[in-house]
Amino acid sequence: xxxxxxxxxxxxxxxxxxxxxxxxxxxxxxxxxxxxxxxxxxxxxxxxxxxxxxxxxxxxxxxxxxxxxxxxxxxxxxxxxxxxxxxxxxxxxxxxxxxxxxxxxxxxxxxxxxxxxxxxxxxxxxxxxxxxxxxxxxxxxxxxxxxxxxxxxxxxxxxx
Numbered sequence: 134x135x136x137x138x139x140x141x142x143x144x145x146x147x148x149x150x151x152x153x154x155x156x157x158x159x160x161x162x163x164x165x166x167x168x169x170x171x172x173x174x175x176x177x178x179x180x181x182x183x184x185x186x187x188x189x190x191x192x193x194x195x196x197x198x199x200x201x202x203x204x205x206x207x208x209x210x211x212x213x214x215x216x217x218x219x220x221x222x223x224x225x226x227x228x229x230x231x232x233x234x235x236x237x238x239x240x241x242x243x244x245x246x247x248x249x250x251x252x253x254x255x256x257x258x259x260x261x262x263x264x265x266x267x268x269x270x271x272x273x274x275x276x277x278x279x280x281x282x283x284x285x286x287x288x289x290x291x292x293x
Contacts, residue, residue: 144179146222147232149240149263151247152254155213159252160186163217163243170239174231179224187216187258204280206273207256216258217243236263 153159167184174180194209207214219240223232240263247253255271262268269277 144222144224145226145229145232146220147236147263148221148261149219149236149266150258150261151217151219151240151244152214152256152258153217153243153247154211154252154254155188155215156252159247159250160215160217162246166242166246167219167239170235170242173238174221174223174228174235177223177225177228177232179222180228181220181222183218183220185218185220187218189214189216204272204276205256205258206271206276207254211254214254214256216256216261218258218261219243220261237265 151163153163164184167182171182174182189205189207190213191209194203194207194214197203219236221232221236223229244253257266257268257271259268259272269280272280
């Protein structure tokens, strides 16, 4: 996958994500890191940089477990999880390298901070993974097998 794409020939975008335990300090620190790193690209043309939090509550994870489980590899006994989605949009090719560097630095720092404080959850949400992130592996070997079997049954082109 290319690190940036064009939408209607005008807007480039890049996504990455980090999952953390649902602890206010982890989310606030992530936001602080995001804002610090944002300084390096704040003058990029057409820049939009949402810092988005997607929670997975214990009740949601328990309900998926009771109906056959989920392929995300998130265990409700580990408590609630928040997926920190880092999204960046810009319009000019001249800003590509800066935008890519910004995203790499911000996600790495957020991940390192959460890991150092025991708050990192080793899950990467596939829909928002950056090209260097191995989202599928984070789902766990058993879940990858389930996805492969479903792909054989329902997807003739073997997505997995």
